[in-house]
Amino acid sequence: MVEGVDLTGKTCVITGASSGLGRESAAALAATGAHVILAARNAADAADTESWVREKVPGAQLSYVHLDLASLASIATAAAAIQDLTTAVHVLMNNAGVMFTPFGRTTEGFEMQFGTNHLGHFELTRSLLPTLVAADGARVVNLSSDGHRMGDVDLDDPNWECRDYDKFAAYGASKTANVLHAVELDRRLRDNGVRAFAVHPGIVATSLARHMTADDFASLTKVKAVERDPEARRVDVTRDFTTPDLGAATQVWAAVSDELDGLGGLYLSDCGIGAAASYAMDESRALALWDLSEQLCAPGAATLGSTL
Numbered sequence: 001m002v003e004g005v006d007l008t009g010k011t012c013v014i015t016g017a018s019s020g021l022g023r024e025s026a027a028a029l030a031a032t033g034a035h036v037i038l039a040a041r042n043a044a045d046a047a048d049t050e051s052w053v054r055e056k057v058p059g060a061q062l063s064y065v066h067l068d069l070a071s072l073a074s075i076a077t078a079a080a081a082i083q084d085l086t087t088a089v090h091v092l093m094n095n096a097g098v099m100f101t102p103f104g105r106t107t108e109g110f111e112m113q114f115g116t117n118h119l120g121h122f123e124l125t126r127s128l129l130p131t132l133v134a135a136d137g138a139r140v141v142n143l144s145s146d147g148h149r150m151g152d153v154d155l156d157d158p159n160w161e162c163r164d165y166d167k168f169a170a171y172g173a174s175k176t177a178n179v180l181h182a183v184e185l186d187r188r189l190r191d192n193g194v195r196a197f198a199v200h201p202g203i204v205a206t207s208l209a210r211h212m213t214a215d216d217f218a219s220l221t222k223v224k225a226v227e228r229d230p231e232a233r234r235v236d237v238t239r240d241f242t243t244p245d246l247g248a249a250t251q252v253w254a255a256v257s258d259e260l261d262g263l264g265g266l267y268l269s270d271c272g273i274g275a276a277a278s279y280a281m282d283e284s285r286a287l288a289l290w291d292l293s294e295q296l297c298a299p300g301a302a303t304l305g306s307t308l
Contacts, residue, residue, distance in 0.1 A: 001028060001249050001252040001253045001256065001257070001271070002028050002029070002031055002032050002252060002256060005032045005256045006032060006033055007029065007032040007033055007034035007090065007091075007256070008032075008033035008034070009033075010034050010035070010088075010090040010091075010135070011034065011035045011036075011037065011085075011086040011088060011089050011090055011091075011135075012029045012034045012035070012036050012037070012089075012090060012091035012092075012093065012255065013036075013037045013039055013082060013089050013091070013092050013093065013128070014026050014029070014036065014037070014038060014039060014093045014095055015039045015040070015067060015069065015093065015094055015095050015096040015121065015124070016039075016040060016095045016096025016097065017036075017038035017039060017040050017046065017049060017095070018038065018040035018041075018042055018045035018046045018048070018049045019045060019049070021095055021143070021201055021247055021248045021251065022038075022040070022049075022093075022095040022096065023049045023052065023053070024245050024247075024248035025093060025095060025248045025251055025252055025255075026038055026049060026053050026062070027052070027053045027056045027057055027060075028248065028252045029091065029252065029255065029256075030053050030057045030060035030061065030062065031056075031057050031060075032256065033061075034061070034090070034091070035061040035062075035063065035085075035086065036053075036060070036061065036062050036063075037062075037063045037064075037065055037082055037085060037086070038050065038062060038063065038064045038065070039064075039065045039066075039067040039078055039082070039096075039124075040064070040066070040067060040096070041066070041067060041068045041069075043064070043066060046064045047064070050062050050064065063085055065078050065081045065082055065085070066078060066081075067096075067124070069096055069115075069116045069117075069120025069121065069124070070106040070107055070112065070115060070116050070120065071106065071107040071108075072107065072108055072123060072297060073107070075120060075123050075124050075127065076123075076127065078124065079124060079127035079128055082128060082131070083128070083130075083131055086131065087131060087134055088131055088132075088134040088135040088136075088138075089128055089131040089132050089134075089135055089138060090135040090137070090138050090139070091138065091139050091140075091141065091255045091256075092124075092125060092128060092132060092138070092139075092140045092141070093141045093143075093251060093255060094121040094124070094125065094140065094141065094142045094143060094178070095141075095143045095251065096116070096120075096121075096143075097116065097117045097143060097174075098112060098113055098116050098117065099113070099147075099171055100167045100168065100171055101113055101167060102167065103160070103165040103167070105159075106119075106120075108296075109159070110158075110159050110296065111158070111159040111160045111165075111170060113167070113170045113171050113173075113174040114153075114158055114159060114160075114170065114173060114174045114177065115159070116174075117171075117174035117175065117177070117178060118174050118177035118178060118181060118293070119293055119296060119297060121142065121178070121181070122181055122290075122293045122297065123293075123297045125140060125181075125185065126294075126297075129189070129194075132189070132194045133189070133192045133193065133194060135193070135194075136193050137193045138193065138194045138195075139194075139195050139196070139197065139254065139255055139260075140182070140185060140194065140195070140196040140197070141196075141197050141199055141251050141254045141255050142178040142179070142181055142182045142196065142197070142198045142199065143178065143198075143199055143201065143251060144175045144176075144178040144179045144182075144198040144199060144200060144267070144276075144280075145175045145200055145201070146200045146269070147171055147172055147175045148172055148175035148176040148178070148179055148276065148277060148280050149172065149277050150168050150169055150171060150172025150173075150175075151166075151168070151169035151170070151171075151172030151173045151176065152172075152173060152176050152277075152279045152280075152285075153173045153176050153177050153180065153285070153289060154173065155285075155288055155289065155292055158173070158292065158296075176277070176279065176280045177289060178198055179198040179267055179276050179280040179281065180280060180282075180285055180286040180289045180290075181196075181198075181286070181289070181290070181293075182196040182197055182198040182265060182266075182267075183196075183198075183265045183281060183283060183286040184283070184286035184287055184289070184290045185290075186264035186265035187265060187283065187286070188290075190264055190265075195260070195263065195264030195265075196264055196265060197254045197260070197264065197265075197266055197267075197268050198266070198267050198268065198276070198280075199250050199251045199254050199267075199268045199269070200250070200267070200268070200269040200274060201247040201248065201250055201251060249271055250268055250269060250270060250271050253268070253271045254268050267280070267281065
């Protein structure tokens with residue numbers, strides 16, 4: 001994906017860079033000569049990633065910034081630290097995420113999957129907008145998933161305050177939100193040289209599935225996505241998987257390929273333009289989600305879940 005690509009003098013930020021797809025993407029982008037900022041929650045894991053990348057890419061330019069996407073305060077601190085390191089971000093890869101977690105809430109009371117996967121990245125991206133615009137040609141790559149077919153975002157109850165919790169539907173909603181975020185971000189900023197994409201990396205063997213039980217795999221296989229989106233291809237999650245180095249190919253391609261010059265607001269899969277569920281590409285829903293996300297992340301907004 002990066003053969004012949006020269007990003008010397010440019011900066012790439014990767015969330016969740018301490019393992020899995022983020023680690024592989026960091027090595028690939030470091031090989032282009034870019035300054036790669038590893039944004040991750042666990043400092044020890046990030047240090048291990050730094051060592052691993054330097055072994056693969058001698059002379060790699062790497063920095064670490066602590067980032068906890070489940071805390072708006074941590075996001076603000078991380079964004080400030082990134083802006084201390086660089087005046088321009090050429091690639092923002094919103095890679096981090098959680099999947100099929102038990103019911104829980106972020107620091108501000110957001111449902112954990114929606115709060116981490118979407119709102120955390122929404123607020124980080126918004127905080128970095130000046131540096132993205134300053135790049136005069138930046139790309140934002142949101143890691144979504146074909147798991148978005150498990151559920152649309154409930155704009156009236158995004159944080160599961162009024163419904164019985166379904167961790168599969170909640171994950172699907174958070175991944176749908178990642179696509180809608182890319183659609184609206186691209187619409188807003190394309191005239192300023194910022195293009196956005198959502199990516200399905202495939203079913204990748206990483207620690208992201210650590211919350212899944214054998215029963216979860218059995219219930220998910222060939223059922224969950226199809227029952228919520230009839231157009232979804234039936235997938236056997238126990239067999240249809242790939243490794244992190246191959247899984248990272250599409251997000252790296254999204255970040256650097258000249259085949260995507262002049263394009264944006266797209267759902268990418270298998271290093272090509274894919275097809276997301278119609279509700280995930282709906283421009284009116286993308287705008288509504290953006291407005292809702294701004295309200296939820298606004299300073300002084302009431303903490304959710306305080307009465308639950």
